[in-house]
Each structure stands twice: as structure tokens, then as C-alpha cells.
Amino acid sequence: MHDLQTLLEQRIRTATAAAFGDEHAAIDPLIRSASNPQHGDFQANLAMALGKKLGQPPRKVAEAIVDALDTQGLLAGVSLGGPGFINLTVEPGVLAEHAVAMLADDGGGVPRAGTPQTVVVDYSSPNVAKEMHVGHLRSTVIGDALVRTLEAVGHTVVRQNHLGDWGTQFGMLIENLKDAGFDPQAGASAGELTALYKAAKKRFDDDADFNTRARARVVKLQAGDEETLAVWRALVALSNDYFETVYGRMGVKLTRDDVRGESFYNDKLAAVVGRLDEGGHLKESQGAKVVFPEGFADREGEPLPMIVQKSDGGYLYATTDLAAAVYRVEEIKAARVIYVIGLPQRQHFQMFSTTLRQCGWVDDAVRLDYVGFGSVLGADKKMFKTRSGETVRLVDLLDEAEKRAAAAIAEKNPDLPGSEAAAVAKAVGMGSLKYADLSGDRVKDYVFDWDRMLALDGNTAPYLLYSYARIRSIFRKGDIAFDGFAGGQVSVAASAERGLVLQLLGFGAMVESVAQSLEPHRLCNYLYELATRYHRFFEACPVLKSEGELRDSRLALCKLTALTLERGLGLLGIEVVERM
């Protein structure tokens, strides 16, 4: 069965072609949800634009389309409004049929992409030998939500964790570790690694002798000195252990198999520069090897170069990013590469993607998407830091989220058994943290605020999770197995039922649109609106107290709402709970 909106579009297109000729058969009917429920369920906004094109009054155009419109078996009412809005009211029976079909659909009404693609998503990207911090939160959470959404519409997603696992800082790190008598076999905690990193940095800045040895160590590392590499490998392995525990706690779908760190491209960098040279794109400027992507200027208005090889022969992140893009397009054969990286790196992305196009390494058929996001701010609207001005560790945020959620649950529902309360606190805490990050337009900064993200009202995870739990509660109360309830017929009579069903039926289109726009906050808004409509339904339409077919119908709507909340939240990486 086709998506309801698609059916409406087809009818309007057919009517438009009948009224004004076949050249309009492909017109976009601009079907939207009705701006006001009094106008109907949907509105078609094409008449105004078409009127202008045809030189006819839009109202006349709309009338002609309506006259030609086939309403049979779909529409219960059609009317005109304003300058030429076509208001559409769907037959209740059609809404009911679609709801039944959606309930029976394993995919939850999410259509599979017509042409599944291989999509690379580059996200999270923490640094080896350092703890993850608040700066990694958004990339990790947003990237994970996008991965899940793209998979849901049928794409093959290849996750890429572009670890910071190479570079000059490893010279001082390794040198310091060797001084400290570090045993690569023994291991160390993430906290210890961070302390060692800080100590190394301090010595590097303060101690001239150490500085010299650290530089020499970098050379050894790059030359493949086995003793040096052994320490480096141990560091990477320890960090991966740690990253996996953090991702596991967060429920993020990243493992060490997804790691393609900077070191992975190490042996491909010279070739990248060589290829640039062969293609005639490489220039020499002030001793460095550079390319000039078109359209970028420096302070003086001169063409801004992207340096791919320093005057001392070293490579930079631009080189690595070019190599990574080539790998993703040529080896992984990605049709789309998505970079989930903070806004400060936007220009860098634009420079290397321009270079990739300019060199012809990535043709127009391959899509390169930059998913930028704003900063996490503290209450003072500056970068989020601890009271003492330190970077906030990611695990501290996870701990705090669970702790605060546990306190809220203990207060609101003291009857929950301890073990379940702990599991619920984990889900609510993690969900709240993620949802707060996902629910606003990602390009905007947001102020980190525990009270708001854990609030029980408004567009928050607890509100949505509670809505789900309340539905499950109805099934428990009625002694009806949730999973086993298949649902039979659905009737859509009350306005609250109609409002709920219309929202439910928009789920698939919403997921599709997020897979395109890469804006998870739209899905958040959708789910919030769904929960709101459910609560209105819940207030107006008794479920267990109604009888017979009506009861079954309402149970079916409850179940479909619960499944849709669960699926939608699942796409955001958020787990539901049956009680809270």
C-alpha cells in the first residue's frame, strides 16, 4: 500500500494534467498537513504557483483542479480556501486501512529507498591516549542517529571512526611513557593515559632535553622503529578498549572494526601528493606543497592554499582527509560520504571537498555531505567547562545523567523494584542526554542544562519515554499481551483519533526526510507531536473502558503509537522502557 501523501499527490497530479494538459503531469502538488484542522487533513498549495505560470487567477486554477479531481475511495471532502488552497479531507475508512497496514508492517511504515546506496558516515573521532570529553558528544550522538536512520531506509552504512591515532604528539607521549617505565603489556586506565598525556605535554613545553628526544621519537615512529611501534600499538589498543566501553554504555554502534584512524592512511599520503602532482594540481608555495581550491581567499585576498605537505616534508590533516575520501570513494565505493564534524571545520571541509571535485577524484554522482553542529555551552554561554575550568569528561556526563535520572525516578515512582529502577535510570539518563543534543537544529549552539533535558514536560526524552510507558501500562492493566496483540479493524471517528492517526501515518515520510536532510531534530519534533496527540487521544478516548470493536480499535492505535515511538526513538539511539 502506498503512503497516503503519495496517493494524494498522484490524484492531484492526474487532475492537474486533465485540467491543464499533460505537460503538468509531473508537477509537485505541494501537499502539506492542513495548517488548521478545520480546513481538513491536508492541503495542496500548487494552484497559486500554477496560476502565475498560466496567467490565470489561482482560485480559478484551483477550481479546475478540484472539478477534475477523482475523490473515489480516498477523499470525503474537498474545498477551496484563501487565494487557492485546496483542502482535502480523507475518508475515515482510508485512514483506518492505512493504520492497520502500518501496524502489520515490520518496517513500521518506513519505505525502503528506491536505490539503496553505500553510505559512509564519519563520526565521533576521539583521540588515542586521551579521554573522550564533551567535545565528542555531539558528533557521536548525531552520527549514530544518522547511521540508524540511513540503515532504516535501506542503505548500506559503513561507519568510520577517524581516530586521532597518529601525529607529532605521539613522540612526546611515547618518550614519556618509556621514561616512566611503561610496560606495553600491562595496560593503563583511560584516566592514567590522560594524566600521562598532560605530563608529557608539560615536559615537552618546559624541558628542552625532553623536547629534543620527543622529536627524535616522532622520527623513529614514522620510520617504523619496532620498539617505538610496540608502545604506540599498546596505546591504541588500550584506547580502543576504553572507547568501546564508552560506546557500549552510550549504546552507540561503533566498535574497533569501524576504526580507520589517521594512521590507516599513513602509507597513502605520498601517493595522494603524487597524484595531485601528476594531475597538475600541485603547486609550491613558500616551501610547502599546496593546492589552491577555487573560491577561497586569505586575509590579503590572495588565493588561499590548502597545504598537503609541509616545507619539512611532513603531511597534514588535509592530506589525510584527501586520502580518506579517496579510500571511501574508490575502495569502499561509497555513493555518499557524510562528515559529522563541528562547525569550526566547515571551511576545511569545503576546501578539501572542492579539491576532490576539482581534481576529478570524486565525481558529481557521489555526494559529500557536511553535517556541522554548534557548540555545547555552559550556563554562562561560553564553552561548557567544569567549575575549575577543566574540560568535561564524557563519562562524567554519563554518570551524572544516570544519577539525576535515578533521583527523579525514585521520587516519582518509588514502587519500582531496585534492579528495574537502575535499568530505567540508565535508559532515561542516556536518552535525555542524547535527546537534548538531537532535538534542536544542529547548527545552533545549545546551553547544557540538566533540569531542562530531564524535564517531564515539553520536548524531552522523559516526556516521550513516559508516553510509551503509559501505553504499556494500559496493556498491563487490561492483562493484554502487548507483543501478542495483533489488532483487527480500526475505526477513526473521534477527532482525537483522527489527529493521532494522521500523525502516525506521517512517520515514514518523516524518516525519509531525515535520511535526506540529515536533521534528526525533525524526527524529534515529529515524535513530540505524536506524543502530544496521543495524550489528547488518551484524555478523550477511554481504551479499556470501551467495549468490543471500539476497544480493539483503540488498543490498536495505542500499540501503533507505542511501536512508532519505539522505532522513532530507536532511530535516535534511545531505548524505551516499559515502566518508569
Add this chain to the structure above:
RNA sequence: GCCCGUGUAGCUUAGCUGGAUAGAGCAGCGCACUUCUAAUGCGCAGGUCACAGGUUCGAAUCCUGUCACGGGUACCA
């Protein structure tokens, strides 16, 4: 200087790519509970969509300029 982004109610924000009266939540005021966990729902009040022009049937949305804040602007990532 130049480039990019942001600016919507006291606060936090949405606005489906130009459509009908700019929607929510919090905070404030007023209703509705022998409940399907009220962790809710309904109502009232609250807007110069930063500012000024422009485009057109129609602008928070598009174009120009201004202001404020943030970011970027060659050998860090």
C-alpha cells in the same frame, strides 16, 4: 578586511525550503483527578520574527544593506 553561521514571547525553542490567524514547552493566571501511573489535558495572557529597504497576489523564510554575537582566514586538528 574578507568568508561562513546565528539572531523568533521574560527563558528554551519549532516553523515542513514562499502560503491561510508565526506553533510549542517552561515561568504566570484559571479550570478538570473515587484515574488507563495528573510525570496529564484544556483555557487565558504573552510576538516590531535583530534593524532598514526591496522582490510579489503573499516574506520569519528569497535579495541588498546595517547592527550584535560566534567561528574561520597557509605549514595544529
